[in-house]
Amino acid sequence: MPTPPDALRRGPLREGTFSSALHDPRTAVVVGRWLGAALLTCFLTGLFSHLVQEGPGWLPSRPVDGYRITQGLHVISGIAAIPLLAAKLWTVYPKLFEWPPARSVLHALERLGIAVLVAAMLLELFTGLFNTLQWYPWPFPFRQTHFWLGWLATGGLLLHVAAKAPAIGEHWRRARPGLAQRRAFLTAVAASVGAVTLTTAGQSVPWLRATDLFAPRRPDLGPxxxxxxxxxxxxxxxxxxxxxxxxxxxxxxxxxxxxxxxxxxxxxxxxxxxxxxxxxxxxxxxxxxxxxxxxxxxxxxxxxxxxxxxxxxxxxxxxxxxxxxxxxxxxxxxxxxxxxxxxxxxxxxxxxxxxxxxxxxxxxxxxxxxxx
Missing domain, CATH: 3.90.420.10 (Oxidoreductase, molybdopterin-binding domain)
Incomplete structure (x- = not known):
């Protein structure tokens, strides 16, 4: 596909539009590691919760706090994943404006897969967040939809990691120019995740109850x-x-x-x-x-x-x-x-x-x- 004349490549399609050193593979890999850990924790604990509700016959009665811990961890990791997903999307969004949009059939399929992955993640995280608020502004059943979206998002994530394995391996530990800027960005991301966790986890973690400022529920309020x-x-x-x-x-x-x-x-x-x-x-x-x-x-x-x-x-x-x-x-x-x-x-x-x-x-x- 021939490159169009410069006069036709306006706005974000122009060469060199995105000049920040943070739109690089190294930053994307570091944030992706954190996001992957949060999503995997959220998926496994959510799968456990779903299986417990569908067929509780196999669940032991001890430890007494077992479900409290796993479900609390499910919501904590899901809320923490929201700022991580925002940071990840920010690091890679210039890829949306690559030219040509599809270099081959395989490249087009890869981009389509990423679009499905991102859409599934956004739906999964935000419907889960709305569930903690007991607000359901949609016509479909939440729990079943949330369950299958979890599989779709996790499967898409694993396929994406497999497709990008060479690039991930190359940048897993390798630093790039702009190290100070990257450290500042990653510190800000970590601080935002910490702040979100600290101010919401108190609804399930008793010793964080004093910092429970923005959690959807207060465990000490009610009849x-x-x-x-x-x-x-x-x-x-x-x-x-x-x-x-x-x-x-x-x-x-x-x-x-x-x-x-x-x-x-x-x-x-x-x-x-x-x-x-x-x-x-x-x-x-x-x-x-x-x-x-x-x-x-x-x-x-x-x-x-x-x-x-x-x-x-x-x-x-x-x-x-x-x-x-x-x-x-x-x-x-x-x-x-x-x-x-x-x-x-x-x-x-x-x-x-x-x-x-x-x-x-x-x-x-x-x-x-x-x-x-």
Whole structure:
């Protein structure tokens, strides 16, 4: 393809338009290493969270804070990746104005692949950020779309790294002219990532709570000092029937009133609510151990439990407690939190609280438990 006359190459298409020494392969490789680490961490922890919600039977009940740590790390790394992606795009955006736009079929396919990769990354990071705000300004289901975008972005990233492996290897450690300028730029990028992390990670890292200035959620705000994602009004459970009973189905079925539950041995456990939006908060939960209820109805060893909520609709109205959680001594049918009767928004009259379990699976407003 012949080069057009200089008169036709205007604006950013002119030769030498981008003169900054920072638009070079070395800077792109350094920022790319940081971005790759953040995206890989975000992808692996997000994949773990998705698998837990789809099929929790394989997840152990210990460590108690396991899901809290992995999901917190997922959101922290995702937010940190946003300024890193901006810095990476800034270092390479002059490539958009290369002339000719496509030197060959392979070059055109490479550029198309990069366009798909960038679009997938931007969608993945910003839909994830909007999810932490519980704001969904789109018509498609978030979780499934987020899951497949993650695969698309990660697969595109691996293909891009493979295609650019020779250039990446050449500039992995090799410094280029303009070292002081590059150091200043990389220091600014690192500082921005640190600032974003420091001012948002407190929603899941307790010892950073004091610096939690811009996180979407404050883990200490809400009814009884705990945040709420789905309120009783949203679930249609603001009015609990006066004759509420808990049905426990098993070899010897039981129907228990709230007074009956209160007369059973009560246990207390310090457990976190850890939500997919990244926030988590610990509280003291008091109630009846699920394994004691299973013994009362003669459940066999290794039984699972299906839990049903009073709410009429919702994706997590019915959940399963796998064997490890159902028989764990810390898993409670909670009746109180921090010494107080559960508020309606926290699941009154009873809710499940189990260790190492996503908040969406800690079923509220429980009305039925079925031995499987």
């Amino acid at each position: 009884q000092g705990l945040p709420v994602n789905r309120t009783a009004a949203q679930a249609g459970t603001t009015t609990v029937p006066a004759d509420w009973r808990l049905t426990v189905d098993g070899p010897r079925p039981l129907t228990l009133s709230l007074a009956d539950l209160a007369r059973l041995p009560q246990y207390e456990a310090e457990l976190p609510i850890a939500c997919v939006e990244g926030w988590s908060a610990s509280a003291r939960w008091t109630g009846v151990r699920v394994r004691d209820l299973l013994e009362l109805v003669g459940a066999p060893a290794g039984a699972r439990v299906r839990v049903t909520s009073l709410e009429a609709d919702g994706p997590y109205r019915v959940t399963d407690l796998p064997t490890a959680h159902a028989h764990d001594p810390l898993t409670l049918l909670a009746l109180r939190v921090n010494g107080e009767v559960l508020a309606p928004d926290h699941g009154y009259p009873a809710r499940i609280m189990a260790p190492n379990r996503p908040g969406v699976l800690q079923t509220k407003w429980v009305t039925r438990m079925e031995v499987l």
